Amino acid sequence: MALKKSVVIIGGGWSGVGVAGSLAYNNFHDYILLEQADSIGGFWKYHTYDSVRMHDLSRLYKTPHDLSEKYKDHFLLQSEVPIYLQQYADYYGISNHILFGFRVTQISHQDDEEFCWTVTGINVGENIERTYICKYLCIATSYCRVPVIPENIKKSMNHFKRKIIHSADYKNPSNFDISKHRKILIIGGGHSSSEISTELTDAGFHVTIAHRSGQYFMRQQDWTSYLSNQTIEKSLQYWRYSMADENFKEILEIFNEQFSEKNISY
Structure with a gap:
């Protein structure tokens, strides 16, 4: 028998908890949040490297209607994000509306029904299938949840003979033996690239970044100083490598020829 809820939220990370908080703030409680893991925090708790942290000051990134001033001028650490979200959930009573260990397997829609969305899944711990029908469905699963390798890079990977x-x-520099993997090529110029390259460089590795459009990286402490109108004393440490998609094969071949051993990270 299907269970009725006005709103079903899928995902207990930043977005899902924020939506639930907005509903609770407006005294709306006919909702359920479905989370596959055993606690809230999503991507930030289970799928990140140890040193990852928020990329904006928390006052710019906090959840809706959050009254806390504790993290006002702070880049939240990975370990702090789940704690922050749990405190927020407890404050608004969201925890009472969360079903943990629930993996969604199917979603369907009927245009002519008031409760037009049907969400089916399995309670992992009990291996029991459940179905919810609702008027409104919010899918709040992170776009970073599933690792993706661009197709153009996949085609070039066969030409690279080292570990990929x-x-x-990646968790931390201890993943690599510096005596064997001193030279590392990182493809991509996003947040992960800048943070991982910084950490590996500080640990003594020789890091090169390949990025299609060209980009400069700045440490968060330097950016914070800039925001505070202080002089940036440290110079940028990373050389940018700009290339078009079709040149990835060429750069991989160059690294394969020149370096005796290395790792590559996207």
Whole structure:
């Protein structure tokens, strides 16, 4: 028998908890939040490297209607994000509306029904299938949840003879033996690239970044100083490598020829 809820939220990370908080703030409680893991925090708790942190000051990134001033001028650490979200959930009574260990397997829609959305899934711990019908459905699963390797890079990977990993599998510099993997090529110029390259460089690795459009990186402490109208004393440490998509094969071949051993991370 299907269970009725006006709103079903899928995902217990930043977005899902924020939506639930907005509903609770407006005294709306006919909702349920479905989370596959055993606690809230999503991507930030289970799928990140140890040193990851928020990329904006928390006052710019906090959840809706959050009255806390504790993290006002702070870049939240990975370990702090789940704690922050749990405190927010407790404050608004969201925890009472969360079903943990629920993996969604199917979603369907009927145009002519008031409760037009049907969400089916399995309670992992009990292996029991459940179905919810609702008027409104919010899918709040992170776009970073599933690791992706661009197709153009996949085609070039066969030409690279060394070890290849995705950034989703990286935790900290201890993943690599510096005596064997001193030279590392990182493809991509996003937040993961800048943070991982910084950490590996500080640990003594020789890091090169390949990025299609060209980009400069700045440490967060320097950016914070800039925002505070202080002089940036440290110079940018990373050389940018700009290339078009079709040149990835060429750069991989160059690294394969020149370096005796290395890792590559996206």
